[in-house]
Amino acid sequence: MSEDSANAKGRSTLRYRLYEILEVGAVDDAISTVVDRLMIVLIVANVVAVVLGTVPNIAMHYAGALAIFEAASITIFSVEYIIRLWISVERSHVAGQGGLRSRLAYIVTPMALIDLAAILPFFLAFIVPDLRILRIIRLLRLFKLVRYSPALVTLGRVFRNERRALAATIVVILSLVVIAGSIIYYLERVAQPEVFGHIPQAMWWAIATLTTVGYGDIVPVTDFGRLFGGIVMLFGLGMYALPIGIIASGFANEIGQRDFAITWHALARVPIFSHLDAEAIADIVDLLKARIVLPGQMIARIGDPAEDMFFILSGEVDIQTRTGKFKLGPGEYFGEIALLTGAKRFGTVRAHSRCHLMSLSQADFNHLMLGNAQIRTAILDVIRSRIDTGAGIGVEITEKEAEGIRESLDRITSGFA
Numbered sequence: 001m002s003e004d005s006a007n008a009k010g011r012s013t014l015r016y017r018l019y020e021i022l023e024v025g026a027v028d029d030a031i032s033t034v035v036d037r038l039m040i041v042l043i044v045a046n047v048v049a050v051v052l053g054t055v056p057n058i059a060m061h062y063a064g065a066l067a068i069f070e071a072a073s074i075t076i077f078s079v080e081y082i083i084r085l086w087i088s089v090e091r092s093h094v095a096g097q098g099g100l101r102s103r104l105a106y107i108v109t110p111m112a113l114i115d116l117a118a119i120l121p122f123f124l125a126f127i128v129p130d131l132r133i134l135r136i137i138r139l140l141r142l143f144k145l146v147r148y149s150p151a152l153v154t155l156g157r158v159f160r161n162e163r164r165a166l167a168a169t170i171v172v173i174l175s176l177v178v179i180a181g182s183i184i185y186y187l188e189r190v191a192q193p194e195v196f197g198h199i200p201q202a203m204w205w206a207i208a209t210l211t212t213v214g215y216g217d218i219v220p221v222t223d224f225g226r227l228f229g230g231i232v233m234l235f236g237l238g239m240y241a242l243p244i245g246i247i248a249s250g251f252a253n254e255i256g257q258r259d260f261a262i263t264w265h266a267l268a269r270v271p272i273f274s275h276l277d278a279e280a281i282a283d284i285v286d287l288l289k290a291r292i293v294l295p296g297q298m299i300a301r302i303g304d305p306a307e308d309m310f311f312i313l314s315g316e317v318d319i320q321t322r323t324g325k326f327k328l329g330p331g332e333y334f335g336e337i338a339l340l341t342g343a344k345r346f347g348t349v350r351a352h353s354r355c356h357l358m359s360l361s362q363a364d365f366n367h368l369m370l371g372n373a374q375i376r377t378a379i380l381d382v383i384r385s386r387i388d389t390g391a392g393i394g395v396e397i398t399e400k401e402a403e404g405i406r407e408s409l410d411r412i413t414s415g416f417a
Contacts, residue, residue, distance in 0.1 A: 018083055019090040036148050039080070043148075046073050046141050074122045077141070081115045114143045158250040169242045173210070176239055180206035180232045187225040210236035267311060267358070273378065280374050287364040293317075293351040300349040306338035308359040315355030321347040336379065339365055 021032045046069075052058045053066055088106035089099050106112050118141040146152045159166070181203030188196040195218045196202050205218040209232045220229050264285050267273055273281055288311070293299060299310065299317060311333045319326055319334065328334060338345055339362060360368075369376045 015087050016090055019087040022080070022084060022087065023090070040145065040148050042073060042076060043141055043144050045069075047139060049073075050139055050141075070122065074119055077115070077119045081112075081119060084112070084115065111147055114140065114146070118144055154254050155251065158247060158254050161254070162246050162250040165246050166243055169239075169246065172242075173239055176235060177203055177206045177210060180210065180228075180235075183228060184220060184225060184232075187222060187228060188220050191222050191225070192220075206232065209233055211240055212236050273375075276374060276378060284360070284368065284375065287368065288358040288360055291357045291359055293355040293357055295351055295353050297351045298348070299351060299357070300335065300345050300347075302345050302348045304345045306335055306345055306362070308361050309333060309335035309339045309365060310349075311358045311360075313356040313358060315357075316352040317355060318350050318352045319347040320350075327352060336365075 020029065021035055049066055049069055059066070085103055085106060089102040107116075146156065178199075181199050184205060185196055185199045185202035188202070196205075201218075205220075208215050208218070209229060212233060220226050264281060267285060267288070268276075268281055273284065276284075291310075293315070300306075302321070312328055312330055314330050316327050316329045317334070319328060334349060335345070339360075369379065
């Protein structure tokens, strides 16, 4: 390999690693996590600096420090922008395009425009030094938090998904403002020509009334005007609650879909369900209940009746049996044999670390076994295999106990037949 080829490969490797740190942001990537947190702190500190810089005493005594902090922040933000522009060719949706074309496509993306707006005022100040509005534009750096906040990203998706409903609501509200302003204009224009002299003036009253702000700078004085004002207030309570309800409902749906997707993918990796189709797994997900367990907390006790089986999405649990102690981790499960056969718990289960579990109740388990032959076959086959081979059963049982479980499985199978 030539030196040029080796350097090109090195540059490509470095570029992809930077892409992983800045764009991918994997949870288990320590460097990416540190970079994200430092950028969040820097963004928040910049906004605080801009706000405090408008206080005369602070601006006078700490002007030098604020200027140094501004220059350092701009340097970091500028380097970040250049690096993001350089690594933009690694973005999956522009794969296969040339470097120039990929970077031009990246420049016009919303987040790239926000990054540019965060640094542009500093450089424009050298060209137009007296343009004070540029100082306020620096507050746009706050929008950079969208890149580092999953909650803000989720909220953005909510606005995008509900844009048609929100647009329809805005049209209705604007229509109501125009109608209310027009009616109050005709009711009050004779009594108060100075404040209800034309419809645009009356629309200001309509906006203040519909939003229930009620500044009191413009109020109706006629009897019909006051009566109509009361009606507008009642309409306002309902109309301005519409967009709030749409956003709240959309946010709840988005969170629910995300949790469903996470649970679905985690459940699909559980061996007992790994061969099921998407529809069967979706049926199971609908019946599962999430449970967060703290370290040391007891989940099940040996000898207790089995009421649930558990799937471990994250964390580890300790299981103490009559013969020893062992751990189960992500993707593993426990409690299905006792649940299916009606036997007592074979061991005491405690959380070794903070665990995210999904539980399936006895009633829902029976519902799955009765209603879905694919799930029933998969569960019974896996349990028989674990009993026959003694592998992965999670506890050591005697041959007599194993034979009793086999008989229970045979009765259950014949009952379903």
